[in-house]
Amino acid sequence: MISVNDFEQAAEKTMSPEAWAYVSSGADDEISARENARMYSKVFLRGRVLRKVGKVDCSTNILGYPSALPIYTSPVGLAKLVHPAGECAIAAADGKEGIIQVVNTVSSMPIEAIMDARVSKDQTVFWQLYADKDLEKSEAFVRRVEKAGVKSIWLTVDSPVVGNRERDERSKSGAETDEKIEDIVEKQQGGGIAKANTGFVNADIQWDIIHWLRRTTKLPIVIKGIQCVEDAVVAFEADVDGIVLSNHGGRSQDTAQPPLLTLLEINHYAPHILNGHMQVFIDGGVRRGTDVLKALALGATAVGIGRPVLYSMSGGYGEYGVRRMIQLLRNELQTNMAFVGATRKEQGLSCVKMNATEDVNWLDMPSVLDATVERLKAVKAIGLNAGLDFHGRLHKPMAKQLAKALEPHRPFFIEEPLLVEHPEAFKQLAGMTSIPIATGERLYTRWDAKRFLEEGLIDILQPDIAHAGGISETKRLANLAEAYDVAM
Secondary structure: OOOHHHHHHHHHHHOOHHHHHHHHOOOOOOHHHHHHHHHHOOOOOOOOOOOOOOOOOOOEEEOOEEEOOOEEEOOOOOHHHOOOOHHHHHHHHHHHHOOEEEEOOOOOOOHHHHHHOOOOOOOOEEEEEOOEOOHHHHHHHHHHHHHHOOOOEEEEOOOOOOOOOHHHHHHOOOOOOOOOHHHOOOOOOOOHHHHHHOOOEOOOOOOOHHHHHHHHOOOOEEEEEEOOHHHHHHHHHOOOOEEEEOOHHHOOOOOOOOHHHHHHHHHHHOHHHHHOOOEEEEEOOOOOHHHHHHHHHOOOOEEEEOHHHHHHHOOOOHHHHHHHHHHHHHHHHHHHHHHOOOOOOOOOOOEEEEEOOOOOOOOOOHHHHHHHHHHHHHHHHOOOEEEEEOOOOOOHHHHHHHHHHHHHHOOOEEEOOOOOOOHHHHHHHHHHOOOOEEEOOOOOOHHHHHHHHHOOOOOEEOOOOOOOOOHHHHHHHHHHHHHOOOEO
């Protein structure tokens, strides 16, 4: 196998007809499924020469967790259809290649088995959620995967109903899995594998589902399935941690625009969201390292690989096929980064802002402190500086201990170590640490920020332009910060 596309050709010959129909099919005439990939061929790269490109570093940071590549394996469902090891094979492959797996709600293997298949306990796994018609079942599943150790929740929103996948419909087959998905998936008769396994999906959720999810979990939240710039802006304003530009691989609505076109829309109409608190991911049609490079150049943090994961597992390849597929993409990405004269530092990426910790108790175990320090050390070990965003999750006792533990490792800043409702705690923290303290997303006016500036509680003011009253008010905040020698 010398290209990702080779796996697809082999898969068509080795998969069962039912599995091939389920994995490869798109909706209706499959126009979107084809255009997702074709869109990348319409974007051209501008080569640069005489650049120092002998060493190209592809590593990145996804939701605060290091990844060897700006690539993750998307939440593909029912992987056991193509290989007996199912999603466990993906977990093992991703761990050995240093990338992150997003596990599907309708996996053919239980989440506990997938976590056990990791190469180490430190290997990062995210989990994708289809909201159930009975949200109590979804809440129970979120609790279960949290206990298992997943690090973020990716809520799929682009498939409130199942698309009309004609080739899958014609297969008239139900998937055989060891787990019944704990009664969350209610099997339906006929209609192909997709409809047989997604009848539980809630078609009535709205944007307030984000508030429900925040009440349910403290993990980072990613909204998967954004298909236009307008919804990308709404998600940004809802303060989610990430979005995935996706049309479900062309499997939901046919003629839905390709995700790369949505990314171009964002660049044109809402570029501010590409440099804000929210990471932007993209999937659908990625088959080459040049595709990855184009998405990154247009502002994406990382890209998801879906169907090729299942194609590469087929024919008995399993874990080794997935690893080979990832290696091919790594080689192509490194090669083409060199052709455009890009390495990590030459692209200007010398510092990242990363998630510092999960939810922390008023008083917590030393292991919580150690995990935050180790996360910072891992990022600095690959040559990056890092700002740590605590999202206001700390209380004063733990904030004091963490600041002291982090100080020898010199983070770029600590953001929102405490909630802004406790300025007196900010004052104590500022008096005991040399680490710059940042806050401001929850300070909406000059009057909110005034006390923090006058009393020297912060070193960096970070207003959210969408919350602070627009450009004019943000400019006034900048002027006020300058008067107190506080960075913006």
